[in-house]
Amino acid sequence: MYPPKQPNLIRVIDLETTGSAPPAHAVLEIGWQDVALGKDGRWELYGEGGARFVNPGRPIPPITQAIHHILEEDVADAPWFHDIARPILDPWPRRIALAAHRASFEQQFCTPALTHGADWICTWKCALRLWPDSPSFSNQVLRYWRKPEGLDHQRGLPVHRAFPDAYVTAHHLRDMLNEASVEQLVEWSSQPGLLPRVRYGPDRGKEWREIDNESLAKFLTDRDEDVRFTAETELARRRVGGAIGRDVADWLLL
Template identity: 60%
Template sequence: AAPGLVALAAHRVEFERRWCVDALTGGLPWVCTYKCALRVWPDMPSHSNQVLRYERRPLGLDRALSLPAHRAGPDAYVTAHHLRDLLDAAPLDQLIAWSREPALLVRVPFGPFRGRRWNELEDTALDAILARDSDRDMRFTARHERDRRGGTGVTPPMLLL
């Protein structure tokens, strides 16, 4: 790793780590702008790199340099703008910590509860996900939501209406 380098960043670190192995990176920690964006900007319609660019309109971002999407150069340019803004929202050590965990999803990505916010699910739905789902992010988020509720197994009052 280069002198003074403290962390690496990518949008969807798991994808990049297939090629950027520790032997190449010196074992530096990573910031996953996808996982961090889920926490810092949970109300975005999507947390893909380009949707974040379009919805957030980061200061100083030159649209011409951000295209075409899904190419290394433009995607890295867009990711750098997200990283700058994430660093304004949370300290680097917090971004690294979030990046080491599974993604804390805003909405259920698939299955019978697809598209619903986690805080809208009944406890029985969380139990079903924890019992049957093998997706790491889904299980992590379901556990997080149970903990947020106090792990009581009681359906939130807003769902009893």
Template identity: 60%
Template sequence: MSTFRVRVIDLETAGNGQSDVCEIGWQDVVFDSADGWVVSSERGSQLVNPGRPISPDTMAVHHILDCEVADAPYWKEIARSILRPDGKIDALAAHRATFEQRYCTPHMTGGLPWICTWKCALRMWPELPRFSNQMLRYQRMPQGLIHELGLPAHRAMPDAYVTAHHLRDQLNATSLEQLLAWSNEPGLLPRVPTGSNRGKSWDRLSVETLAEFLHDRDVDVRFSAQTELTRRSELQPTVVSEPVQRTLL
């Protein structure tokens, strides 16, 4: 009998660029008829030759050395086997998935849908003060997360492993379809991220202030202000296009 399976992906890169992945990590989350969604034993990582030197700034984050990736396969040689493994995959997932989607193109994924655990966290745990992968880890302390398997941070497999625990809890609280729907929209920020109104919930702002935010450069801010105005029946919903996520919540 087939089961549902979502593969969480995390990438480390060599720095700014378009084809510079230097590590990919993965962790599967599967549906078990007895226990619901669980973090499976299927996980791993693969170093990737980025085709150019890793920048010192980036090396200082993940500590991957040029000599470690010199003999590794190139991204185009390894990506499909990880993104489209043997057996059914219902979706891919990542924390702030737009980053991974820059490299994991539909051609490589076979057009699989994506879940963004960051966008879903904004919806499901709006009371939390911050929403980075590691902050969610320590704010929430997900059950069953083995501390050592989630280390070191900013390496692909440990980060995917941590993200998978957020995803597991999200899937056990709502449907896969709902997470996919939220992931296809901009992020619904629970609070204003910057400026003089920073930290205020949107329902505390005047209609005039909300209208000003409709012209913000950040799509998540625009979408959040628009959602609050719509809630007040001041504005009809419209489609908002989505660039790369920029907010720091």
């Protein structure tokens, strides 16, 4: 008798590290939680997930210890990241994609060589598109604003530890997948973030369609790629005739 067929899955990853810039910084802990397509055609959490400590091969700065509270003695006898990363990042049955909240951070450490060239879904970028009314888009704000069904409060604690954070992110991903296709989430994740509201300046907090032409033009050369992308997208909307009108585009391009 054949064993039951295992579903394809998306694996949510969360890392705790010594800092944000490899190779100067390294991984301390990797956590994961899978999401799979159920028999009823709805996505759901799958399996128990897990976490592993990792020896970073360097001291842990106090400023990062204050965030995740991982001690050097916790990881002194742990394996190296490259010795455990590949089976975690590329599990059997083969996963469709990897996911993380602000996935660009995890992607710095989880390189294509370790992920077998996996596609990534960034739940932060997708939340901007699907839930633009959220007061903020951090993993934890989304948790308490949305109150995802089935999320066990204690299992999602403490924050800033690899498994609890992956577990919370997996609930966001599950709900996203039940609103949009895998392909759509991957496409959004491959682009800069589309910000629902202006982040700073005199128009802070306004929706982009609410700001005037002169303000929009200034954001087109902003140093932040998410701000530039959002301003360019709003310009394109106005170019084809949005709420303000088609004539705006010619003025902005002067």
